[in-house]
Amino acid sequence: MGKTLAEKILSQKxxxxxxxxxxxxxxxxxxFAQDTTGPLTVTQFQASGFQNLANPNKTALFLDHAAPSPxxxxxxxxxxxxxxxxxxxxxxxDIGDGICHQLVAESLxxxxxxxIGADSHTVTAGGLGAxxxxxxxxxxxxxxxxxxxxxxxxESIKVVVSGNFVEGVYAKDLILxxxxxxxxxxxxxxxxxxxxxxxxxMSMSQRFTIANMAxxxxxxxxxxxxxxxxxxxxxxxxxxxxxxxxxxxxxATYEQIININVAELEPTVSKPNxxxxxxxxxxxxxTKIQQVFIGTCTNGRLEDxxxxxxxxxxxxxxxDTRLIxxxxxxxxxxxxxEAGYIQSLIEAEAVILPPGCGACLGLHQGVLGxxxxxxxxxxxxxxxxxxxxxASIYLGSPATxxxxxxxxxxxxxxxxx
Amino acid sequence: xxxxxxxxxxxxxxxxxxxxxxxxxxxxxxxELAKHVMEDADPDFASRVTPGDxxxxxxxxxxxxxxxxxxxxxxxSGVSAILAKSVARIFFxxxxxxxxxxxxxxxxxxxxxDKLEVDLxxxxxNDITNGNRLTFSEIPEVMLHILDEGGLIPYIQKHGxxxx
Numbered sequence: 353m354g355k356t357l358a359e360k361i362l363s364q365k366x367x368x369x370x371x372x373x374x375x376x377x378x379x380x381x382x383x384f385a386q387d388t389t390g391p392l393t394v395t396q397f398q399a400s401g402f403q404n405l406a407n408p409n410k411t412a413l414f415l416d417h418a419a420p421s422p423x424x425x426x427x428x429x430x431x432x433x434x435x436x437x438x439x440x441x442x443x444x445x446d447i448g449d450g451i452c453h454q455l456v457a458e459s460l461x462x463x464x465x466x467x468i469g470a471d472s473h474t475v476t477a478g479g480l481g482a483x484x485x486x487x488x489x490x491x492x493x494x495x496x497x498x499x500x501x502x503x504x505x506x507e508s509i510k511v512v513v514s515g516n517f518v519e520g521v522y523a524k525d526l527i528l529x530x531x532x533x534x535x536x537x538x539x540x541x542x543x544x545x546x547x548x549x550x551x552x553x554m555s556m557s558q559r560f561t562i563a564n565m566a567x568x569x570x571x572x573x574x575x576x577x578x579x580x581x582x583x584x585x586x587x588x589x590x591x592x593x594x595x596x597x598x599x600x601x602x603x604a605t606y607e608q609i610i611n612i613n614v615a616e617l618e619p620t621v622s623k624p625n626x627x628x629x630x631x632x633x634x635x636x637x638x639t640k641i642q643q644v645f646i647g648t649c650t651n652g653r654l655e656d657x658x659x660x661x662x663x664x665x666x667x668x669x670x671x672d673t674r675l676i677x678x679x680x681x682x683x684x685x686x687x688x689x690e691a692g693y694i695q696s697l698i699e700a701e702a703v704i705l706p707p708g709c710g711a712c713l714g715l716h717q718g719v720l721g722x723x724x725x726x727x728x729x730x731x732x733x734x735x736x737x738x739x740x741x742x743a744s745i746y747l748g749s750p751a752t753x754x755x756x757x758x759x760x761x762x763x764x765x766x767x768x769x
Numbered sequence: 770x771x772x773x774x775x776x777x778x779x780x781x782x783x784x785x786x787x788x789x790x791x792x793x794x795x796x797x798x799x800x801e802l803a804k805h806v807m808e809d810a811d812p813d814f815a816s817r818v819t820p821g822d823x824x825x826x827x828x829x830x831x832x833x834x835x836x837x838x839x840x841x842x843x844x845x846s847g848v849s850a851i852l853a854k855s856v857a858r859i860f861f862x863x864x865x866x867x868x869x870x871x872x873x874x875x876x877x878x879x880x881x882x883d884k885l886e887v888d889l890x891x892x893x894x895n896d897i898t899n900g901n902r903l904t905f906s907e908i909p910e911v912m913l914h915i916l917d918e919g920g921l922i923p924y925i926q927k928h929g930x931x932x933x
Contacts, residue, residue: 425794472835488837488863537829713790734783736809739791
């Protein structure tokens with residue numbers, strides 16, 4: 353009997369016949385933590401009695417959530433992580449390098465890998481055909497020491513995506529639509545596996561956006577096949593040798609199959625305070641927005657900045673709406689400068705943040721005030737997420753965000769393009 | 770057998786309700802961080818909770834971040850177990866790794882402040898206040914072993930590896 357992507361990768365990395373429901377121990381090709389989960393990971397690593405990392409060159413720390421640090425306590429956490437990296441020889445990415453998931457995608461994860469990270473959006477690397485999932489600090493600490501972890505092999509839900517996106521509609525709208533339909537609990541403990549003719553043509557940037565948000569439906573992983581588009585991406589990153597094709601078997605068993613025709617989709621927005629609380633952008637016309645945030649591991653890549661810059665070029669943000677942009681990595685920022693996107697965004701009166709998580713999780717760089725509303729390209733709109741439980745968060749695509757920045761209210765991007 | 774009071778919450782209690790990202794600077798000071806437990810779901814929770822109480826959630830409890838500080842501050846508050854209709858997977862694994870039981874059962878039948886008796890071995894929840902008896906779903910064996918040792922770190926200290 354054939355295997356799903358999840359079963360194939362976990363079989364290979366556990367050296368066993370991994371089937372949905374079975375428990376396996378698999379080797380991890382990469383294990384990482386970031387600056388808000390890393391300190392507890394270090395504490396748990398030491399408490400476990402480990403002296404050394406199993407694989408220093410497969411272990412990474414990222415200083416991205418508080419970057420640069422907004423206060424002395426978090427600065428002290430950064431010192432602790434830098435010291436740990438120095439002592440153990442693990443990889444470390446410092447402030448300004450970018451968001452962990454973007455850097456993992458650009459330079460670390462490979463098709464067929466098992467990747468775990470102390471960050472729920474570790475699922476992003478599923479866009480490369482890696483089985484990537486978030487865990488807590490204790491699990492990651494043990495994987496630092498052992499180079500492996502245990503998994504319950506998930507059942508998979510196959511999402512077959514067909515058709516062509518209409519103008520103004522993007523991968524972000526597709527994943528918001530999917531989560532809205534299956535619910536924030538709709539794929540809990542399962543892997544979402546994407547396929548179909550739309551996926552066969554889909555850029556890596558869009559695949560990462562979709563894989564990134566799989567966890568918002570509760571999924572353990574959001575998986576894409578590793579095909580020629582993956583290969584071209586890896587070649588463009590100077591690591592074509594990391595490519596191997598990864599596809600599910602044609603006769604794999606899925607718990608459920610969901611068909612989506614993207615030609616029928618419209619710009620979609622998640623309303624406060626859960627991601628599955630969706631509406632069409634056009635239905636929310638008149639909802640005033642005080643801050644637009646474009647960036648994050650969901651939508652802070654070059655393609656996203658291009659979409660936003662092309663809409664905002666020659667225009668200005670609405671006087672009552674702040675516009676904040678955070679490129680996902682230094683590579684993205686440099687390419688966006690080169691392409692003129694940053695110039696267009698700054699001329700539209702955007703504030704450009706350093707590469708990193710920026711305003712996404714409420715630590716700094718765009719904390720919302722009481723009663724304010726933000727339209728963000730991030731992945732989460734929970735109460736309190738952007739630093740203030742008295743504020744409201746709407747989620748949308750970079751195009752919807754750019755259109756909203758111009759009009760000052762939630763706007764279907766097709767009205768301004 | 771665990772005995773305590775139910776503190777009831779609704780559906781979709783996220784890790785931001787439990788301990789929001791804006792308090793990341795307090796993560797190096799756990800007693801201080803723990804004063805904010807469940808703050809964005811119930812601002813009075815920290816003063817209301819007493820050792821041995823149960824947090825009773827609805828569906829998809831603990832969705833969101835991988836931050837282990839979420840189950841950690843709940844454990845520090847003295848809560849002896851979490852009961853919910855369903856639980857987000859990272860939170861579930863994190864809680865078990867800290868030795869905090871998470872039990873999946875039909876919590877609609879439990880009301881705020883009900884007195885509960887939880888039998889971890891028999892897999893039952895006895896609501897003494899309204900007389901309802903519930904059963905909770907089986908926890909995977911590997912997680913039971915981790916729970917038995919008091920969490921993942923004590924488990925690894927003892928076994929040095931995963932013994933599946």
